[in-house]
Amino acid sequence: MAKFKNIYNNCMNKITSSGVVTRKDLWTYAMLAVIFVAVLVSDSLGLLTRQLTSLLVPVCCYIILAVSLNLTVGFLGELALGHAGFLAIGAYTSTLFSIAVQDTITSVWVRFPLALIIGGVSAGIFGLIIGLPVLRLRGDYLAIVTLAFGEIIKTVATNITVDLSKTTTTSSGAEKVVEQGLFGSAGLKNAPQDSTFIVAFILVVITVAIISNLVNSKYGRAITAMRDNRIAAEACGINITYHKILTFVISAFFAGIAGVLYGHNYTIFKPSTFDYNMSIEILVIVVLGGMGSIRGSIIAAIVLRVLPELLREFSDYRMLAYSILLILLMLINSAPGLAGLRAKLSIKNAYLSIKNKVMKRKTAENGGETHE
């Protein structure tokens, strides 16, 4: 046992000593890898229902959304209520691009990365446009403005028509119209379905890597310092506005990336899906997973997306069960009265107490031996 622990510690130290990955992040990556393998194995064994396989890409989407929103809400400490707006921008710009170039760029491996860049960058630009004036102010202005922004994007999308329909002649000579493009409130139609679970998962890993790397760098220290004590951070020479805008733009960029995945998965979606409720849903995931905890965001995103589908059998009581579970989780997570219970349930504490018991027994045994 001790030998195993030594080997484990040596390995960990070797990996983390280079400074590229911290020990905490390593656990996050390990968790992601386990989830990935579990999904692939159970899918190949046919354990996953159609319902669940159709959820795989959306869950990845929500993980990216939650992790990126966590950067703004958890690490920067600014409330943002319009994450669905950035998702919508990413989804619309990228799918319209993909539809437009579908015939000229036929390879998915060229088209999809381009769509990712276009979706992410355009969401990032909107993040910059919002962040520049708003993040100079102190207080809850960002919450108000992003809330309005989400609604504006939704309303604009319902009133825009970009008709990219094509007429194709079938073999019999008859002309057939393929409806493609954005049709106002009827939504976007017939985008190419380019997202797959593997691609979505790779994007999740990239997002988690970039955001946790950022958090563990001098920028991350500056951001958390600003959240802890703005005045002191400023007195340490940290440019508050620059770091706030930078963080917000990165957060918006990844929401746009999630939008690209979303758009190329559903292929048909209405603007009304990107409403206030969706932004709140992402915020709930972040709060439930724990502000400032990337691993927590990942777990909460999976649980909160998969659970409603699993509870579909009790469809009448589904929303009831969902909300009760939310309340219970919140209580267990943060109620001060339950601190004792939390300590009892905590895996870390359980491990420590077992370790202590083992140590005690060992010393007792050793003591006994010496007496003999």
Add this chain to the structure above:
Amino acid sequence: MNKSPNKKPKLVPYPSNSFVTERDLDKPPVLETVHLGIDFGGLNAVDDFSILVGRTEISGLIGPNGAGKTTVFNLLTNVYQPTRGNIMLDGYSTAGKTVAQVNKMGIARTFQNIRLFSNMSVIENVMVGLHNRMPGESLLSSITHLFGFSKAEKEAREMAIDLLSFFNMQDLASANAGSLPYGAQRRLEIVRALATNPKILLLDEPAAGMNPSETHELMENILRIRDTYNIAIMLIEHDMNLVMNICEGICVLDHGKVIAKGTPDDIRNDPKVIEAYLGKKR
């Protein structure tokens, strides 16, 4: 110029009605304020504050409660924009600069009520102070943790440990800053301010809440900082023992106005100062 036989340096009059230590006379002053003033509504919080701080001078700013001492610090660091007057830091005006820019120009400060990043570790607090001294860590290397990230991070860590060991705090490096005892928190604030590589260090009541032995240690530390880093230090303090012992020049504020300037001995015997602290003789 004759060297004064006393241990305390002699003060020499300067054109702007201020004094500078003889030692620093051949160098340009690190900080000069000219007729500095700020109004809050109709209240003249600080008025006609002119002061000169020599390159390696330890100066004190004293005065009764509410005299405007912390307001002066807030003016010097541009937390407040002055209504009147000008601040020259190392020959450059700080007018219109942000707090962060003024810090980069060379003013670092501590706070009366301790302002640490209490959820971060001790070393991380110091590394926040080192933020602008880590050009090796760009945004690209931060998000990839490649391209010289480890090197920059390692250098910063070593620098932070060096600074901490100056106060014998290197063993506390990984402790949570919020869980430190009071005296250590005050020291950590000074280390963090020093990490920004200042030309002048402003200490706002560094000895507040300290016992006599801690205060004595603080006095030695302040002198050591000055001698090691060759910077000027300006401090607000109510502990007269500390002020009279280590300050070379003292400025007394009352109701926002400078009522006396000079060496500790001058100040101690100044009737205006005694009046401000103890009231008028009847």
